[in-house]
Amino acid sequence: MSSTKARNETEQQSVGTDMKLTVALLGNPNTGKSTLFSAIAGIPTRIGNYPGVTVEEKVGTFLHRSHTIDLIDLPGAYSLKAKSPDEQVAVDVLHGNIDGIKQPDCIVVVVDATNLSRNLYLVSQALAVGQPVLVALTLCDVAESKGIHIDRKKLSEFLGCPVLRLVAPRRDGIDQLADALIESRDWSGQAVPEALSDYLSQIAESDRPVAAADAIARYNWIDDITKDVLSFSTKHSRSLGERIDAVLTHRILGTVVFGLTMLSIFSSIFWLATPLMDLVSSGVELLAGWAESAIPEGILQSLVVNGIIAGVGGVVIFLPQIAILFLFVAVLEGCGYLARAAFLMDRLLVGVGLSGKSFIPLLSSFACAIPGIMAARTIENKRDRLLTILVAPLMSCSARLPVYLLLCSAFVPNIAVGNTWFRLPAVVLASMYLIGILVAAIVAFVLSRTIFRGPPQPFVLELPSWRWPQPAVVGERVREAAVSFLKNAGTLILAVSIVVWALGSFPKPVIQAGVDPESAEQQGEALRQSFLGQAGRFIEPVVKPLGWDWRIGCAAVASFPAREVVLGVLGVIYNLGDVDPGEEEGAGMLIRQLRSATWDGTDRKVFTLPVALSIMVFFALCAQCASTLVIIGKETASWVWPLVSFTYMTALAWIGAFCIFQLGTTLGW
Numbered sequence: 001m002s003s004t005k006a007r008n009e010t011e012q013q014s015v016g017t018d019m020k021l022t023v024a025l026l027g028n029p030n031t032g033k034s035t036l037f038s039a040i041a042g043i044p045t046r047i048g049n050y051p052g053v054t055v056e057e058k059v060g061t062f063l064h065r066s067h068t069i070d071l072i073d074l075p076g077a078y079s080l081k082a083k084s085p086d087e088q089v090a091v092d093v094l095h096g097n098i099d100g101i102k103q104p105d106c107i108v109v110v111v112d113a114t115n116l117s118r119n120l121y122l123v124s125q126a127l128a129v130g131q132p133v134l135v136a137l138t139l140c141d142v143a144e145s146k147g148i149h150i151d152r153k154k155l156s157e158f159l160g161c162p163v164l165r166l167v168a169p170r171r172d173g174i175d176q177l178a179d180a181l182i183e184s185r186d187w188s189g190q191a192v193p194e195a196l197s198d199y200l201s202q203i204a205e206s207d208r209p210v211a212a213a214d215a216i217a218r219y220n221w222i223d224d225i226t227k228d229v230l231s232f233s234t235k236h237s238r239s240l241g242e243r244i245d246a247v248l249t250h251r252i253l254g255t256v257v258f259g260l261t262m263l264s265i266f267s268s269i270f271w272l273a274t275p276l277m278d279l280v281s282s283g284v285e286l287l288a289g290w291a292e293s294a295i296p297e298g299i300l301q302s303l304v305v306n307g308i309i310a311g312v313g314g315v316v317i318f319l320p321q322i323a324i325l326f327l328f329v330a331v332l333e334g335c336g337y338l339a340r341a342a343f344l345m346d347r348l349l350v351g352v353g354l355s356g357k358s359f360i361p362l363l364s365s366f367a368c369a370i371p372g373i374m375a376a377r378t379i380e381n382k383r384d385r386l387l388t389i390l391v392a393p394l395m396s397c398s399a400r401l402p403v404y405l406l407l408c409s410a411f412v413p414n415i416a417v418g419n420t421w422f423r424l425p426a427v428v429l430a431s432m433y434l435i436g437i438l439v440a441a442i443v444a445f446v447l448s449r450t451i452f453r454g455p456p457q458p459f460v461l462e463l464p465s466w467r468w469p470q471p472a473v474v475g476e477r478v479r480e481a482a483v484s485f486l487k488n489a490g491t492l493i494l495a496v497s498i499v500v501w502a503l504g505s506f507p508k509p510v511i512q513a514g515v516d517p518e519s520a521e522q523q524g525e526a527l528r529q530s531f532l533g534q535a536g537r538f539i540e541p542v543v544k545p546l547g548w549d550w551r552i553g554c555a556a557v558a559s560f561p562a563r564e565v566v567l568g569v570l571g572v573i574y575n576l577g578d579v580d581p582g583e584e585e586g587a588g589m590l591i592r593q594l595r596s597a598t599w600d601g602t603d604r605k606v607f608t609l610p611v612a613l614s615i616m617v618f619f620a621l622c623a624q625c626a627s628t629l630v631i632i633g634k635e636t637a638s639w640v641w642p643l644v645s646f647t648y649m650t651a652l653a654w655i656g657a658f659c660i661f662q663l664g665t666t667l668g669w
Contacts, residue, residue, distance in 0.1 A: 027110030029076035147233030311497025314571030334469025353448020610664030622653035
């Protein structure tokens with residue numbers, strides 16, 4: 001990608017730009033469309049939503065032979081007879097029906113060479129749009145390894161458009177595709193092949209429904225084509241990928257492997273990230289010490305040290321673990337394993353009233369509920385789509401991860417479970433994810449048999465071939481996650497930290513003569529008399545049954561805009577309070593503060609293992625994300641469902657936190 005970028009920059013400097021071309025990239029899911037997009041255009045220059053809809057718009061711009069080309073990556077679609085919001089957006093873009101989005105000058109249909117017949121259905125519809133069409137055969141190396149041979153010259157003659165061979169990861173055929181895009185500006189609008197027109201003209205004579213007759217006509221035409229252009233070598237013995245699938249898609253063995261894979265990832269997050277986290281923690285503490293010595297004592301020093309550095313620093317320390325988690329997820333997605341996981345989960349999802357189509361939206365919600373909820377638009381059935389949207393926020397997103405990591409690191413004993421490699425903090429971390437999954441299953445089961453009665457939508461899944469994850473794609477996924485995390489730390493978390501610092505610093509208490517204003521007792525009293533302290537004592541009766549003091553309650557309330565804000569708020573609150581930092585070796589500043597915090601007027605520790613578990617369960621189940629609620633409202637076109645989500649999740653969170661605290665206290669954890 002870097003060599004392409006350098007070549008493009010050289011061309012731009014030497015030749016200049018003669019013309020601009022808009023190209024749409026169309027294709028079925030799992031055809032290598034994203035890999036091809038990255039190979040041609042690199043990192044998208046614009047990612048957002050199409051005007052008026054919450055479907056993702058991804059555009060990349062590149063230069064080839066002095067021509068600037070805007071490449072639009074359309075949502076994956078199986079048909080241009082739209083059955084979902086995603087497919088409808090693809091149709092509207094191709095026909096120029098979206099305000100502010102130029103109709104493409106050319107359509108590139110990405111076709112999986114290992115499944116030509118199924119992919120040609122979308123090609124047959126694209127040919128009728130009226131714009132120049134190019135067919136990009138991807139995964140050609142995989143097809144050839146399976147003994148699949150495609151006569152591209154004959155296929156091009158049948159379709160009436162160019163057919164190009166591509167192996168995007170190796171950049172084979174990329175330059176030829178770019179050349180063809182430039183040449184397409186001189187083509188007239190694409191005509192539907194005469195043979196296809198003949199088949200479609202017979203629809204009026206059929207006694208079948210129009211949609212069924214149309215599909216049959218297109219597949220009859222495709223059968224005629226593939227008989228001449230598709231051939232197979234003598235069948236070879238079962239491939240390594242097929243032998244692997246026999247294990248990974250097995251009902252029992254596959255589920256066991258999936259569980260062990262997830263647990264291994266959670267364990268690795270701890271030991272792989274520890275050195276980097278220690279480095280970040282040391283940097284935060286050095287910065288706080290430098291600011292304390294450089295800024296004169298007073299309000300400004302308190303704002304910088306106790307507000308900004310304590311708030312943002314308490315969150316940034318978890319960046320390595322966030323990056324490592326997304327690295328593993330991107331690798332599993334890139335190699336094709338997540339599709340196998342979807343196949344395994346279909347049986348379980350059907351049992352609770354969902355379908356396998358809900359798996360990808362739910363899986364996406366582990367990164368962030370917002371893209372997960374938006375991914376539900378690929379579900380054609382309205383019942384299944386709404387049910388998926390309502391339970392998606394229960395999946396533990398990356399914003400919850402720092403909360404889990406902090407409390408597991410600080411209060412869960414680091415002892416072995418079964419063997420020396422699996423440690424108790426990793427098991428507890430995995431359990432938090434499992435709690436969200438189990439509660440989501442119960443909620444879906446109840447709703448599917450009450451409000452949303454009806455059978456789930458049938459699920460048909462084509463397993464993609466095993467392939468090596470592309471480093472550029474994996475790296476971009478990790479970069480996006482890290483940048484998004486840091487943006488939150490630098491904007492929302494910073495803003496909330498400053499507000500919380502102000503609420504905890506004012507009004508200033510009257511200090512009696514002879515009392516040291518810097519003493520722990522006086523600082524604690526000042527915090528209790530502040531606006532924050534007054535609000536905390538007001539809500540304390542609600543959170544005390546959960547084992548929380550008023551400071552934890554304040555942090556939970558302040559984090560309703562976004563869950564990850566709670567760490568910054570805790571950092572601010574406990575920097576303002578009567579906490580002895582101590583000198584515990586290897587513990588971060590915030591962890592030391594939490595471990596030494598006590599209830600007002602006593603030596604009783606605020607944070608114990610039952611309290612830590614109570615907080616984690618609350619955050620696993622609570623709807624503490626204003627953006628998620630907004631997206632639910634937009635996707636459902638109603639503010640009733642965001643209200644329902646907030647109410648039932650908050651109630652479940654309180655009940656769950658209460659039960660785990662009472663159980664842990666009773667058992668003497």
